[in-house]
Amino acid sequence: MEHMEWQGLLARSRHGEPQIVDAPERPAFLVDLDRVIFSQPFRRLANKTQVHPLYENDHLHHRMIHSLETSSVGRSLGVNVGQALAARGILPEGAGHDLSYILQAACAAHDIGNPPFGHAGEDAISEWFATKRPFGEDLSDGQRREFEHFEGNAQGFRILTRMEMYRLEGGMRLTHAVLGAFTKYPCLAKDGALGRDAPTIGLKKYGAFEAEAAHLAEMAESTGLIPLEAGWRRHPLAFLVEAADNICYNILDLEDAYTTGVLSHGEVRPLLEALIGKEVAPVPGGTPAEHVGHLRARAVHGAIRASVAAFLDHHDEILAGRFSTELTDVFALKEAFAAISDVANDRIFPSSRKIELEVAGRDLIFALLDRFHAVIEGLADHGWDAAAMAEKKPYLRKLVTSAGMDLRDVCDPYSGLHALTDFVSGMTDRYAVKMARPLGL
Template identity: 50%
Template sequence: MQWTDLLCAERLSDPSYVEGRNRSIFVQDHDRIVFSAPFRRLANKTQVHPLYENDHIHHRLIHSVEVGSVGRSLAMHIGHWLIEQGEIDPHEDHSLANVVQAACAAHDIGNPPFGHSGEESIGSWFAERFDTERGLCGALDPALRAEFTAFEGNAQGFRIVSRLEMYRNAGGMRLSKAVLGAFMKYPATAATRSRLPVDVRKGYVGLKKFGVFSGEEALFAEVAQGCGLPMEQSASGRWWRRHPLVFVVEAADDICYNIVDLEDAFTSGDLPFDVVREALNELAGRPNRDTTGYTRTEEIALLRSLAIGRAIEACVAAFRENYAAIMDGSFSAALVDVSACAGSFAQIGTLAQERIFTARRKTELEISGRQVIRNVLDGVLPVFEALSAVGWDDAALRGHPAQIARALSLDLRDIDRPDAALHALADFVSGMTDRYALSVSRMLSGT
């Protein structure tokens, strides 16, 4: 792969666009993302703690902003090194930083309410409906079922930015191909991934999940071609190697959620001060800082800052050390996992699994959130079933389905077949904030 292709500034579905003199297209991409309604809704979506009333606990929007900040720093360091190596032209370090920051801003834009438990709830609900093989779910092509039963926020995010938001069905936000390439962690459809041999799926990090729905595969193929991403083609289908900057976006995300989850656990009372201080101290390299006079909150904040700085240095070094494999598409790991901080991150991950993600309040709210999502899906599905019964003519809807569609302002455009209807249902539910989902659940169930 070559940086002249990887930093492709051509807009998706708008190849004739020419950027202005005073504002990089990659900066415009970032601005389009942060001013969008899906990005704004992240302010009321769970990061780790659902429906938390403490204003200092992170939600998805703040997390995305922080990931963008860390990603920009990572990319600037890497860019400086690439200039020294003669790999990119002078000042292109800013292009790298702007691409990564934009991709970081968008990286969670497709996540449903209630975090990863929300993804699981949507997937399990669809799996149960497919088992009955009735109505719309029964009419869906079986090859497409995995798009719903393994519902994936990354694929939903690409659908939002490339199709639904702004220029609907005409490139979406029309972001640059470089930013869309850096966004795509899992460059394969669910159908292709499911048909690939197990050893192939396990052998490449970009196939850990799927990242694009079949309906948007052609759009990503356009992105991949523009960025010069290597394509793998077989009887199972086609998939692509990751854009090198995906590893940088992923590292920024890994750094932020691992470290900040600890800070939030202290703030929420799920972990005691001494446990959080020790974990952050280890990751920060045990800095000898005088914290006399600091409150506990201030000391944790200082250690969080130092830990992020050290993790950035370690991931930049890991990128340099694995550069050849990253550029030929064979590198298959997360930068944090091959960095000098890998051991500390592993310890934090274990701590989170054992004591943060299993905290009583979080567990109770995830159970409630799961039922909320199921209530919404149960209540809204009849609208799409009725739409199918009237030949996809939304003007012909009558009775209770028409009331629900009106009350929820459901978007019924472009629906003319079962997969389009089920994706529209998933669009609505995954786009909800935590609190709106709770409100709609109560309305639909009469509570």
């Protein structure tokens, strides 16, 4: 029976670098965290929507705050799981530090490929391509699925392995362990279920574009993931990245809902206390907002402990590739988490302000794709020669120059459309609004 081994799963080898450098004062996995945190795509997350649209309120979560909080939870999960596995003799002493750095880096990067306007942005990009079907039959079915089912996870993998830092030469050159933990869906678009029943959780969506297929295979082989007929079984630490994300957005969305007035203190309090396991009285003299913050902190702690226990309980199944659900669906607090999800679906996600701005975001993305797709069509009309297009189409040259659109390496419809989605998905909410103003939106 195939079984993943921790020695391979914690591979320090770097994508795009043959030599392993792991200095005691700056471990390889900590270098990965630094590379993510100091990158421009991470910086742009400060102006991208999390769940609640970006209000004129400094206390709401945007993607960067969410990513930093998720990385903090991931670090705690890693320390606790690593220490427990070391105590069982499964990992060497001190492995908790390795797991904490790996998870902290992977969690920091987990939303780095998300477009503006949250998941509504993914839906808008997908809808535009499904409606417009640019370049007709010039794309394979698998390539077309990448655009008609646009996936921020795959865009993130593209940024990490191709686009940022060492462009086309390994990207950020992260360790294979961190790339494995980052990749929740280790398969290509042609293999992902995309809404259909998936044979395993790692095939529910997809985690890499065809353009990065070799990078995905290198990561999987370097870490010893179990191969499937299409794709691979998940890296075990991807379950903990997913748990950290679930903990943060479920619990912190409640706090934001209270801050925006969508939910009252009386509605939020019992939901958080269910995660804590008891009633928690307000601090004397404290405000309701301070009480919600206190409850949130203790609820996160409770969810971390429950996630660690669930991972350890299912450890052998996970390494054998037989575990195929989210940890938060099986941990001790699953009923309390389900109650929060029900409230989110009934009250938070349908809030009028959120829906209003999602509609506006969809219209903005459609307009931007319409406008900048003209550049890709212009390149096609001139044999994919950017210089020839610039000479004969001065408007398109000015459009590319003013927007800073990157057309390097565009040589056919597939690479051209990825240049288009790289550009639009990389925008912040604010920049997308700015670029759309000349269009009258």
